[in-house]
Amino acid sequence: MKYQLRRSSGTPAYQQIIEQTEQALRLGILKPGDKLPTAREVVESAVVNGNTVLRAYQELQRRGLVESRTGLGTFVVGTLGSADRVDGSGLRQELEQWMTRAREHGLEREDVMALVVSVGDACFAERAPEGRAR
Amino acid sequence: MKYQLRRSSGTPAYQQIIEQTEQALRLGILKPGDKLPTAREVVESAVVNGNTVLRAYQELQRRGLVESRTGLGTFVVGTLGSADRVDGSGLRQELEQWMTRAREHGLEREDVMALVVSVGDACFAERAPEGRAR
Amino acid sequence: MKYQLRRSSGTPAYQQIIEQTEQALRLGILKPGDKLPTAREVVESAVVNGNTVLRAYQELQRRGLVESRTGLGTFVVGTLGSADRVDGSGLRQELEQWMTRAREHGLEREDVMALVVSVGDACFAERAPEGRAR
Amino acid sequence: MKYQLRRSSGTPAYQQIIEQTEQALRLGILKPGDKLPTAREVVESAVVNGNTVLRAYQELQRRGLVESRTGLGTFVVGTLGSADRVDGSGLRQELEQWMTRAREHGLEREDVMALVVSVGDACFAERAPEGRAR
DNA sequence: GTGGTCTAGACCACG
DNA sequence: GTGGTCTAGACCACT
Numbered sequence: 001m002k003y004q005l006r007r008s009s010g011t012p013a014y015q016q017i018i019e020q021t022e023q024a025l026r027l028g029i030l031k032p033g034d035k036l037p038t039a040r041e042v043v044e045s046a047v048v049n050g051n052t053v054l055r056a057y058q059e060l061q062r063r064g065l066v067e068s069r070t071g072l073g074t075f076v077v078g079t080l081g082s083a084d085r086v087d088g089s090g091l092r093q094e095l096e097q098w099m100t101r102a103r104e105h106g107l108e109r110e111d112v113m114a115l116v117v118s119v120g121d122a123c124f125a126e127r128a129p130e131g132r133a134r
Numbered sequence: 135m136k137y138q139l140r141r142s143s144g145t146p147a148y149q150q151i152i153e154q155t156e157q158a159l160r161l162g163i164l165k166p167g168d169k170l171p172t173a174r175e176v177v178e179s180a181v182v183n184g185n186t187v188l189r190a191y192q193e194l195q196r197r198g199l200v201e202s203r204t205g206l207g208t209f210v211v212g213t214l215g216s217a218d219r220v221d222g223s224g225l226r227q228e229l230e231q232w233m234t235r236a237r238e239h240g241l242e243r244e245d246v247m248a249l250v251v252s253v254g255d256a257c258f259a260e261r262a263p264e265g266r267a268r
Numbered sequence: 269m270k271y272q273l274r275r276s277s278g279t280p281a282y283q284q285i286i287e288q289t290e291q292a293l294r295l296g297i298l299k300p301g302d303k304l305p306t307a308r309e310v311v312e313s314a315v316v317n318g319n320t321v322l323r324a325y326q327e328l329q330r331r332g333l334v335e336s337r338t339g340l341g342t343f344v345v346g347t348l349g350s351a352d353r354v355d356g357s358g359l360r361q362e363l364e365q366w367m368t369r370a371r372e373h374g375l376e377r378e379d380v381m382a383l384v385v386s387v388g389d390a391c392f393a394e395r396a397p398e399g400r401a402r
Numbered sequence: 403m404k405y406q407l408r409r410s411s412g413t414p415a416y417q418q419i420i421e422q423t424e425q426a427l428r429l430g431i432l433k434p435g436d437k438l439p440t441a442r443e444v445v446e447s448a449v450v451n452g453n454t455v456l457r458a459y460q461e462l463q464r465r466g467l468v469e470s471r472t473g474l475g476t477f478v479v480g481t482l483g484s485a486d487r488v489d490g491s492g493l494r495q496e497l498e499q500w501m502t503r504a505r506e507h508g509l510e511r512e513d514v515m516a517l518v519v520s521v522g523d524a525c526f527a528e529r530a531p532e533g534r535a536r
Numbered sequence: 537g538t539g540g541t542c543t544a545g546a547c548c549a550c551g
Numbered sequence: 552g553t554g555g556t557c558t559a560g561a562c563c564a565c566t
Contacts, residue, residue, distance in 0.1 A: 010145060010146055010149045011144060011145050012144050012540085012541060012542085013541080013542075014541080014542090015144045022244075022248075023248040023251065023252070026244060026245050026248040026249075027248050027249065027252055038552085038553065038554085039553075039554070039555095040552080040553075048542085048543095049542060049543050049544070050543095050544090050545095051542075051543075051544090051555095051556095052541080052542065052543085054554070054555065054556095055541095057554085058554095058555085062330070068553085068554055068555090069550090069551090069553085069554080070549065070550045070551075070553060070554045070555075071549085071550045071551035071552075071553050071554070072550090072551070072553070072554085073553065073554085074553090074554080080244075081241070081242055081244060081245040081248070082239075082240050082241055082242065082245055085239050085240050085241065086239075086241070086245075086249060089239050091232070091235065091236050091239060091241075091249070092249065092253065094232055094235075095232060095249065095250065095253050096253055096256075096257065098225070098228055098229060098232060099253055099254065099257045100257060101225065101228075102225050103257060103258065105216075105219050105220075105223050105225060106216045106219050107215070107216055107219065107220070107225075108215055108216070108258075109254060109258040110156075110160060110214075110215060111160050111215040111216055111220075112250075112254060112258075113250070113254065114156075114157040114160040114161050114215070115160075115161065115220065115225070115226065115229060116229065116246075116247070116250050117157065118157070118161050119226065119229050119230055119233055120233060120243060120246060120247065122230075123230065123233045123234060123237060124237065124242075124243040124246075144540095144541095146563085146564055146565090147564080147565080148564075148565090149564095182565090183565060183566060185565075185566080186564080186565065186566090189564090189565095278413060278414055278417040279412060279413050280412050280555085280556060280557085281556080281557075282556080282557090283412045290512075290516075291516040291519065291520070294512060294513050294516040294517075295516050295517065295520055306537085306538060306539085307538075307539070307540095308537080308538075316557085316558095317557060317558050317559070318539095318558095318559090318560095319540095319541095319557075319558075319559090320556080320557065320558085322539070322540065322541095323556090323557095325539085326539095326540085336538085336539055336540085337538085337539080337565090337566085338538060338539045338540075338564065338565045338566070339537075339538050339539070339564085339565045339566030340538070340539085340565090340566065341538065341539085342538090342539080348512075349509070349510055349512060349513040349516070350507075350508050350509055350510065350513055353507050353508050353509065354507075354509070354513075354517060357507050359500070359503065359504050359507060359509075359517070360517065360521065362500055362503075363500060363517065363518065363521050364521050364524075364525065366493070366496055366497060366500060367521055367522060367525045368525060369493065369496075370493050371525060371526065373484075373487050373488075373491055373493060374484050374487050375483070375484055375487065375488070375493075376483055376484065376526075377522060377526040378424075378428060378482075378483060379428050379483040379484055379488075380518075380522060380526075381518070381522065382424075382425040382428040382429050382483070383428075383429065383488060383493070383494065383497065384497065384514075384515070384518050385425065386425070386429050387494065387497050387498055387501055388501060388511060388514060388515065390498075391498065391501045391502060391505060392505065392510075392511040392514075412555095412556095414548085414549055414550090415549080415550080416549075416550090417549095450550095451550060451551055452551095453550075453551075454549080454550065454551090457549090457550095
């Protein structure tokens with residue numbers, strides 16, 4: 001697990017850490033029992049303040065995804081989404097092929113993202129309470 | 135064009151407006167000559183302060199995507215990405231099919247997004263200057 | 269609403285703020301719609317750092333008791349306990365009389381508290397999941 | 403004497419041990435000559451690190467409430483408050499009755515505690531040096 | 537002026 | 552060494 005923070009994105013750093021951790025949980029990169037990097041490690045690797053990391057970890061703890069034990073570290077205890085259903089379904093491969101094709105068509109990364117959000121909104125639009133996305 | 139702000143997302147409101155506008159540009163929902171909603175309209179529809187909208191529009195203008203003409207409104211003058219290349223390429227349809235399949239496999243919206251980001255990182259990773267993604 | 273922090277108590281300051289706010293909610297001192305003191309005001313009156321106050325307010329917000337609106341302040345939106353049932357029940361008066369008697373018997377404040385905790389444990393002991401009190 | 407630690411309360415474990423010991427002293431549950439549980443016993447029953455228990459006992463010793471004799475154990479040597487005055491005064495019985503009534507009125511444990519603190523502040527408020535209560 | 541994020545660094549509790 | 556609290560002060564978003 002390695003965090004990639006975009007400092008200029010406007011999204012708070014501690015929130016990016018939360019999002020990336022949840023993403024890793026969804027993708028099965030992190031599983032219950034796994035140890036998150038220590039706050040100190042993240043400070044070094046992601047060039048961010050220790051408090052910021054702790055804040056993110058505490059929020060993850062509050063969400064029941066993680067548990068911190070002083071002197072030991074922070075460990076995954078919850079799961080998120082359905083990462084396991086992806087493996088063996090071919091979904092990933094198909095997406096890779098599609099994205100390669102999109103790229104060959106001249107689409108940039110951000111174009112692809114915008115398209116995915118747009119299609120996702122339509123596809124997963126079932127009475128979303130309010131505020132579909134960003 | 136209608137803005138959907140997530141107030142609790144942590145991402146500043148004015149930035150969400152910018153992002154959604156740029157996204158619309160990439161998707162071809164907005165094209166040069168189009169008129170953005172007036173600040174007043176956004177204030178009402180998105181429950182946000184007028185100054186916030188103006189700040190977002192100013193930033194869009196600074197980026198050369200938009201032009202405000204007093205008394206008339208704010209108009210799109212620039213383009214972004216390669217929206218036109220999507221039409222007729224079948225890319226959108228393929229994505230829709232893929233996403234439907236993903237959904238039938240039990241994936242949630244957030245799972246799909248995590249997967250897309252993950253694959254996107256791999257696919258568009260070429261000499262990322264630094265901090266290519268989140 | 270005025271916070272009285274015991275800095276030497278070992279209990280974190282931000283947590284004392286949370287506890288006292290919840291207590292005020294239980295006692296009906298704070299009701300939905302009421303405005304909490306601004307972080308700045310608490311900083312001055314309670315001699316504590318602004319971040320510490322914000323942290324407490326954010327936790328209260330997370331618990332759904334309070335809502336912060338930038339530029340406006342922090343407002344009570346939730347309720348807690350059954351404060352209204354105390355009024356008119358005579359419970360408060362009876363407690364006051366009992367406590368006066370206890371004091372005349374030579375009990376100190378801390379003695380009273382210890383006694384109350386002890387009796388409370390017995391009286392409200394219904395299968396508490398684990399960890400009854402301090 | 404059995405310690406009940408709330409791990410999530412924010413209050414340090416070693417302090418909870420101190421508080422509970424003092425409370426027992428005030429209530430007469432512990433009297434001079436009594437033996438505290440050995441650190442080892444506490445470690446097992448309260449799932450806490452041995453050093454933490456020792457630190458608490460040292461603090462109690464510093465306060466003159468307790469004395470550790472190597473090879474024998476830790477023994478109560480001091481008193482606190484006026485526990486003896488409670489017995490035979492009827493105070494405890496009255497409190498029990500009041501609390502039962504409170505409970506029948508629908509008050510929760512936390513409501514009662516908030517009320518007691520509130521009344522206690524008023525009743526024992528005399529020239530509080532500063533920050534008399536929470 | 538109000539809430540909120542971030543930093544740098546100190547100090548504490550715990551293993 | 553690991554998580555956690557607190558401070559002082561800077562800077563930002565929003566009303």
